[in-house]
Amino acid sequence: MRILAFDLETELIVPGRQCPRPVCASLYDGERSELVPYDRVLDVAEEILDNPEIVIFGANITFDFGVIIAEAYRTGRTGIVPKVFEAYDKNRVGDVLIAMMLHDIHGGHLGTAPDGRSYTLNGKAAMRYSLALVTKILTGREDAKVNDFWRKRYAILRKFPIESWPPLARQYPIDDVVNTYESAIELARRGKNFHDVPFQTRAALALHLGAVWSLRTDGEAIDALRPELLARYEASVEAYQAEGLFKVVGGKVKKDLAAIKRRVVRAYALGDPPPCTACDGSGKVESPTTGKPIQCKTCDATTYDLPQGVPRTKAGGVARDRDTLQESGDDSLSGVAMVSLAEKGLQTYLPALARAADRPMDLNPNPLLATGRTSYSGVIQLIPRSGGYRECFRAREGYYFLSIDYSAVELSTLAQVCLHLLGKSALADTINAGMDPHCLTAAKMIGEDYDTVLAGKKDRFAVYRQAAKPVNFGLSGGMGAVTFVMQNRKENAGSTTGPDGTVYPGLRFCIMVGGAEVCGVEKITEHKGRACPPVCKACIKVTEEVLKPAWLEAYPEMRDYFHYISTNVDLDGSLTQLYSNRVRGGLSFCSGANTLFQGLASEGKKLALWNLTKECLLVKDSPVYMTRPIADIHDEILSETPIDGAHQAAVRKGEIMVEAMRAYTPDVAVGVEAALMRRWYKGAEPAYNDKGELIPWEPS
Numbered sequence: 001m002r003i004l005a006f007d008l009e010t011e012l013i014v015p016g017r018q019c020p021r022p023v024c025a026s027l028y029d030g031e032r033s034e035l036v037p038y039d040r041v042l043d044v045a046e047e048i049l050d051n052p053e054i055v056i057f058g059a060n061i062t063f064d065f066g067v068i069i070a071e072a073y074r075t076g077r078t079g080i081v082p083k084v085f086e087a088y089d090k091n092r093v094g095d096v097l098i099a100m101m102l103h104d105i106h107g108g109h110l111g112t113a114p115d116g117r118s119y120t121l122n123g124k125a126a127m128r129y130s131l132a133l134v135t136k137i138l139t140g141r142e143d144a145k146v147n148d149f150w151r152k153r154y155a156i157l158r159k160f161p162i163e164s165w166p167p168l169a170r171q172y173p174i175d176d177v178v179n180t181y182e183s184a185i186e187l188a189r190r191g192k193n194f195h196d197v198p199f200q201t202r203a204a205l206a207l208h209l210g211a212v213w214s215l216r217t218d219g220e221a222i223d224a225l226r227p228e229l230l231a232r233y234e235a236s237v238e239a240y241q242a243e244g245l246f247k248v249v250g251g252k253v254k255k256d257l258a259a260i261k262r263r264v265v266r267a268y269a270l271g272d273p274p275p276c277t278a279c280d281g282s283g284k285v286e287s288p289t290t291g292k293p294i295q296c297k298t299c300d301a302t303t304y305d306l307p308q309g310v311p312r313t314k315a316g317g318v319a320r321d322r323d324t325l326q327e328s329g330d331d332s333l334s335g336v337a338m339v340s341l342a343e344k345g346l347q348t349y350l351p352a353l354a355r356a357a358d359r360p361m362d363l364n365p366n367p368l369l370a371t372g373r374t375s376y377s378g379v380i381q382l383i384p385r386s387g388g389y390r391e392c393f394r395a396r397e398g399y400y401f402l403s404i405d406y407s408a409v410e411l412s413t414l415a416q417v418c419l420h421l422l423g424k425s426a427l428a429d430t431i432n433a434g435m436d437p438h439c440l441t442a443a444k445m446i447g448e449d450y451d452t453v454l455a456g457k458k459d460r461f462a463v464y465r466q467a468a469k470p471v472n473f474g475l476s477g478g479m480g481a482v483t484f485v486m487q488n489r490k491e492n493a494g495s496t497t498g499p500d501g502t503v504y505p506g507l508r509f510c511i512m513v514g515g516a517e518v519c520g521v522e523k524i525t526e527h528k529g530r531a532c533p534p535v536c537k538a539c540i541k542v543t544e545e546v547l548k549p550a551w552l553e554a555y556p557e558m559r560d561y562f563h564y565i566s567t568n569v570d571l572d573g574s575l576t577q578l579y580s581n582r583v584r585g586g587l588s589f590c591s592g593a594n595t596l597f598q599g600l601a602s603e604g605k606k607l608a609l610w611n612l613t614k615e616c617l618l619v620k621d622s623p624v625y626m627t628r629p630i631a632d633i634h635d636e637i638l639s640e641t642p643i644d645g646a647h648q649a650a651v652r653k654g655e656i657m658v659e660a661m662r663a664y665t666p667d668v669a670v671g672v673e674a675a676l677m678r679r680w681y682k683g684a685e686p687a688y689n690d691k692g693e694l695i696p697w698e699p700s
Contacts, residue, residue, distance in 0.1 A: 001053055001054070001055050002029060002030075002053060002054060002055070003029070003030070003054075003055050003057055003181060003184050003185065003188070004027060004028070004029045004048060004054045004055070004056055004057070004181075005026075005027065005028045005029070005057050005058065005176075005177035005178070005180040005181035005184065006025065006026075006027055006045075006048065006056050006057070006058050006061065006064065006177065006180075007025070007026050007058055007059070007064060007173060007176045007177050007180060008022050008023075008024070008025050008026075008041065008063075008064045008067055008068075009022070009023045009024050009025075009026070009154040009172075009173050010022050010023055010067055010154065011023060011154065011155040011158070012152060012155060015355070015359055015362055016214075016358075016359030016360045016362070017359075018063075018066065018208075018211060018212045018362070019066045019067050019069070019070035019071075019212055020067065021038070021067075021071065021074075021158070022038050022041045022067055022068075022071055023038050023154040023155065023157060023158045024036055024037055024038060024041070024154070024157075024162060024173060025040075025041045025044055025045070025173075026173035026174055026176060026177045027044070027048075027177060028174070028177035028178050028180075028181045029181070030181055030185070033174050033177060033178065035162050035170060035173060035174065037161070037162050038158055041068070041071070042068065042071060042072060042075065042077055042080060045068050045080065046080050046083065049080070049083040049084060049086075049087050050083065052090070052092070054092065055091075055092050055093075055094065056087065056092060056093050056094070057093075057094045057095070057096060057180055057181070057184040058093075058094075058095060058096070058180060059095065059096050059097055059130070059131035059134070059176070059179075059180050059183075060095065060097055060131075061093060061094075061095045061201070062095065062201070062204040062205050062207075062208040062367075063208065065084055065093070065205060066205070066208050066209060066212060068080065068084060069081055069084060069209070070212070081617060081618065082618050085614050085617075085618065088198070088201065088202045088205060089202075091198035092198075093198065093201055093202075094184065094197045094198060094201055095197065095200075095201045095204065096131070096134050096180055096183040096184050096187060097129045097130070097131070097134060098197055098200045098201055098204060098367065098368060099183075099184070099187040099191055099194060099197045100129055100133075100134045100137065100138075100183075100187065100191075101129055101368050102191070102192070102193035102194065102196050102197060102200065102368070102582065103187065103191045103192045103193060103194075105193060105368075105370050105582070105583075105584050105585070106192035106193045106574075106582075106583045106584070106585055107192065107585050107586065108573060108574065108584070108585030108586015108587065109585075109586060110368075110369070110370045119133055119136075119137070121133050121136060121142060122142050131144055131145075131176060131179055131180060131183070132144040132145045134183050135179045135182075135183060138182075138183050138186045138187070139182065139186075144175065144176075144179045145175075146175075147168050147171045147172045147175055148172055149168050149169075149172075150166070150168055150169040150172055151172060153169075154169070157169060192583065193582050193583060195581065196580055196581075196582045199580065199603075199606070200367060200368055200606075202606075202610045203367050203368075203374070203606035203609065203610060204365075204367035204368075205610075205613075206606070206609045206610045206612075206613040206629070207365035207367055207374060207609070207632060208365065209613055209617075209629075210363070210365075210609075210613070210628070210629045210630045210631055210632070211362075211363035211364065211365055211630075211631075213360070213628040213629075213630055213640070214356075214360030214361050214362070214363050214630060215356060215360065215361045215363070215380075215393050215630060215631070215680075216356055216357070216360060216361070216393070216394060216396060217353045217354070217356040217357045217361070217392045217393050217394060218357065218392055218393075218394040218679075219354070219357035219358075221388075221391060221392045221394070221679075222350060222353050222354050222357060222392050225350070225388045225389070225392060226346075226350055228388070229342060229345050229346055229350070229387075229388075230346060232342055233339065233342040233343060233346060236335060236338065236339045236342065237253055237339060239335070240332060240335060240336055240339065241253060243332050244256060244259050245259055245260055245263070245332060245333075245336055247259075255336070257320065258283070258301055258302070260320050260325075260333070260336060261300060261301070261302050261317075261318040261320055262302045262303065262304070263328075263330060263332070263333055264310065264311070264318055264319065264320060264324060264325070264328060264333065265302050265304050265306060265307075265310050265318060267328040267329055267330040267333060268307075268309050268310045268311065268328065268523075268525075268534065269304075269307045269309065269310060272304070273304040273305050273306070273307050274304070274305045275303060275304065275305060276296060276298055276299035276302070276303055276304055276305050276306075277298075277305060278296055278298035278299065279296035279298065279299060279303070281303045281304075282296070282303065283295065283296055283299065283301040283302065283303040284296060284301075285298075297316075297317075300316075300317040300318045302318060306318065308525075309523075309525050309534075310525075311324045311525060311533055311534050312531075319533075322337045322340065322341075323486065323533050323534070324533065324534060325337035326489075326505060327489075327520060327523065327533070327534045327535065327536075328534070329520055329523075341384070345384070345387060345389065348379060349379055349382075349383055349384070349389050350389075352378070352379045353383075353389065353392045353393075356393075361378075361380065362378065363376055363378070363380055363630075363631060364376060364377040364378055365631075365632070370584060370591075370595070371584075371594065371595055371598040371599055371602060372577070372580075372582065372595075372598065372599040372602035372603060372606075373598060373601075373602040373605075374602070374606075374632050376631070380631065380633075381633060385682040386682075390679075390680045390681065390682055391679045391680070391681060392679075393679060393680035394678065394679050395640055395677070395678055395679070396640060398642060398643055399640040399641060399642055399643060400640070400641055400643055400646050400676045400677060400678060400696055401638065401639070401640060401641075401676065401677040401678070401679070401680055402627065402638075402639045402640070402641040402646065402649060402650055402653065402674065402675075402676055403636055403637075403638050403639075403674070403675050403677065403680075403684060404636065404637055404639075404650065404653050404654055404657055404672050404673070404674045404675075405635055405636040405672065405673050405674075405675075406601075406605070406635040406636075406657065406661065406670065406671070406672055407670075407671040407672060407673055408437065408472075408473075408671075409601050409604070409605075409635050409661065409670060410473065410476075410597055410598065410601050410635075411427060411431065411437055411472060411473070412431055412661070412665050412668045412669065412670050413597040413598075413600035413601045413604070413664065413665055413668075414427060414476050414597040415427040415428035415431055415665075415668045416428070416578075416597075416600060416664070416665040416666075416667060416668045417561070417578060417596045417597050417600060418557045418558075418560075418561055419667050419668070420578055421561070421564055422557055422560050422561065422564070424557055425555075425557050425668075426554065426555045426556060426557055427555045427557070428667065428668045430554075430555075431668055431669050432668060432669050434669075435450065435454075436454060436457070436465075437472055437554075438465045438468040438469050438472060439453045439454045439457055439461075439465055439468070440453075440554050441468035441471055441472055441550060441551055441554050442457075442461060442464035442465045442467070442468040443554075444550035444551070444553045444554045445464055445467070445468065445513060445546055445547060445550040446461075446464055446513075448461070453465070463512050463513075464512070464513065466507070466512070467507065467509060467512045467513050467547070470484070470487075470488045470507060471547050471548075471550075471551050472551065474487065474488070475547075475548060475551055475558075476558065476561075476593065476594075476597070477590055477593050477594040478562060478565070478589050478590040478592075478593035478594070479590065480527075481527070481540045481543040481544050481548075482527050482532045482533075482535055482540065484543055485509065485535050485536065485539045485540055485543055486533060486535055488506055488507040488509070489504070489505060489506035489507065489508065489539075490505065490506050496508040496511050496512060496519070498511050498516075498517060498518050498519065499511075499517050500517060500518060502518060502519075504519055508536070508539060509539045509542045509543060509547065510536055510538035510539045510541075510542050513542050513546055513547065514538055514539075514541070514542040514546070516538050519536050519538070519539065520536040521536075521538065522536075522537045522538070523535060523536060523537060524537045524540065527540065561593075562589075562593065565589060565592045565593045565596075566589055566592075568592070569587050569588070569589055569592040572585075573585055573586055573587050574586075574587060575587060575592055575595060575596060577595070577596065577599045577600070577603075578596065578599075578600055578664075579600070579603065579664055580599070580603055582599070584599070600664050600665070601635070601661075601664075603664055604660055604661035604662075604663065604664040604665065604670075605632065605635070605637075605660075605661070606632075607660040607661075607663060607664075608637065608656060608657040608659075608660035608661060609629060609632055609637060611656050611659075611660055612624065612627075612629050612637065612639075612653060612656050612657070613629050615652075615656065616628065616629060616639075622652060623645055623648035623649045623651065623652040624641070624649045624652050624653055624656070626641075626642050627639050627640070627641040627642070627649050627653065628640045628641075637653075637657065638680070639653065641653075641676075646676055646694065647676075647693040647694045647695075650674040650676065650694045651674075651694075653674070654672045654674055657672050658670055658671070658672055673685075673686060674686060674694060675687070675694075675697050676694050676695060676696045676697065677696055677697055678696050678698075681697065681699060683699070684697040685697055
């Protein structure tokens with residue numbers, strides 16, 4: 001086997017077109033370099049794909065093969081497409097950027113230098129892995145892109161013979177493949193986790209092809225949503241301006257940050273504290289250099305002597321973040337926090353949605369986080385589930401959205417990890433017996449038997465089952481009580497209504513399980529000797545005295561699991577992933593507790609996405625042929641599928657996803673849930689016709 005570096009220069013990427021036309025290909029095998037004109041790019045690509053002795057390496061090679069696949073379809077040479085997938089399946093394609101990321105995951109510093117500082121390139125912080133950065137890391141050179149004048153100008157040269165190109169235009173693509181080759185050789189020689197490169201490179205291609213298809217939105221729905229959001233925003237601002245929390249500056253209404261901070265102090269101090277002694281309550285002190293009045297840092301210009309218990313920023317000022325405002329007990333401050341969300345909707349989410357009405361949304365997947373999971377740059381994973389944003393996404397004409405979600409997959413992978421490491425798992429027994437793990441935890445919380453809670457899970461025991469879900473998912477990662485309570489009080493975690501009618505954002509365990517009338521009557525800003533954001537003391541008590549003991553009673557193997565994690569993390573800060581043998585270093589107890597079962601879920605999900613993508617593109621008699629996987633979002637794979645045959649496509653897609661995950665959970669059952677939609681409804685559930693066939697879900 002020999003390594004061949006391969007790269008394309010293309011026309012410019014433009015919004016909505018992530019597979020532009022190729023201009024030339026460059027190749028280097030350690031001895032000989034070659035430039036190939038645009039009209040021979042597919043010929044050369046097919047030649048190297050047909051040669052089983054060649055391992056092809058690139059830098060962001062996902063982009064290059066995306067272009068090859070698109071060009072094959074444009075020119076009718078679709079026979080090349082299965083050859084691309086075959087080369088990937090035979091571990092003949094790798095990416096030096098992914099290889100470098102895997103190496104850094106082993107060292108426990110993905111995204112940063114080994115000392116924890118930002119990677120730098122030519123004196124600037126490097127925001128992402130690139131060929132230039134990888135070259136610098138491995139060789140110390142910062143000249144990988146020194147000849148890049150033509151980098152964004154190759155479209156000009158497309159129809160001209162390569163021998164007539166300016167010297168720099170010929171040199172730049174050769175530099176790229178030489179640097180890629182040298183990086184690949186060096187990483188193959190001393191890179192850690194190098195064995196995992198082919199698998200992660202496959203996942204990157206599947207993600208990229210989904211991003212190329214992407215999502216579209218409905219301009220009319222956006223136009224209808226905009227005035228509704230604007231009206232809500234303006235009404236809220238007007239109300240809080242009357243209370244002095246907003247002010248007019250230069251003709252624009254802005255938050256009065258000083259007023260908000262003063263109100264935060266009063267809320268957490270339960271009244272007006274005494275005046276600040278440093279500024280005598282004026283909020284101003286004399287500058288030691290100019291003698292002019294400047295803001296008092298002691299009181300953060302609030303005029304108050306800041307008491308213990310007032311939440312602070314890292315710099316020591318008065319906090320005014322969303323958590324602080326929402327947990328203040330002051331309805332107006334909570335309202336200001338929600339105004340900020342509406343403002344973000346108008347300034348960030350709606351413009352992004354509007355652009356996708358004219359062209360596919362630009363999705364930019366990141367194939368590899370430290371856990372093994374994936375993410376996306378941009379707004380796609382940030383768009384709120386409520387507020388009408390998601391409903392603006394509309395399936396293309398002739399298609400439905402097909403969402404298939406793994407059912408509590410991280411419970412299955414956690415159970416598999418415990419079986420593998422400990423030889424036992426009550427959680428595995430529960431899942432394999434077809435029992436509901438959330439009902440079992442709820443039963444332990446309230447001292448009822450499982451069958452009784454199961455029978456009443458939709459009515460009298462529903463609230464306890466709802467509380468049990470985050471217990472099962474959150475505590476297994478070693479989460480402490482404060483973090484657990486805070487994470488579940490977020491707006492999108494659900495809502496809790498107290499007996500007095502107060503509606504709280506998120507889950508409030510003191511009300512749901514502890515019988516409290518109101519959440520947050522008493523707050524703490526310190527727990528077990530550590531400062532923490534303001535959090536309800538009663539919720540902490542319920543978590544530590546009811547929720548966690550019930551969970552450990554239901555799944556006693558977790559004590560041994562935590563002992564295993566603690567012991568191994570204490571040894572060298574690293575753990576080895578089951579089956580893939582990918583090592584992750586730099587672990588704390590919590591990241592160590594999470595990484596084994598999250599990594600297992602990520603690998604099963606990536607295998608599912610790869611197998612699904614192949615079948616959708618290559619297998620013409622498959623029910624999923626012409627289905628287009630779009631995005632890997634948490635435990636869901638979102639696709640667009642032709643309306644004709646949508647039910648059969650859903651069945652087959654579910655089979656592919658279960659089969660892939662079972663490769664990583666051979667001893668624990670895995671389930672999926674499918675929904676068809678005309679719009680991307682977060683609350684969509686399976687809906688069936690009288691023939692038992694899946695049909696589009698619509699909100700009632």
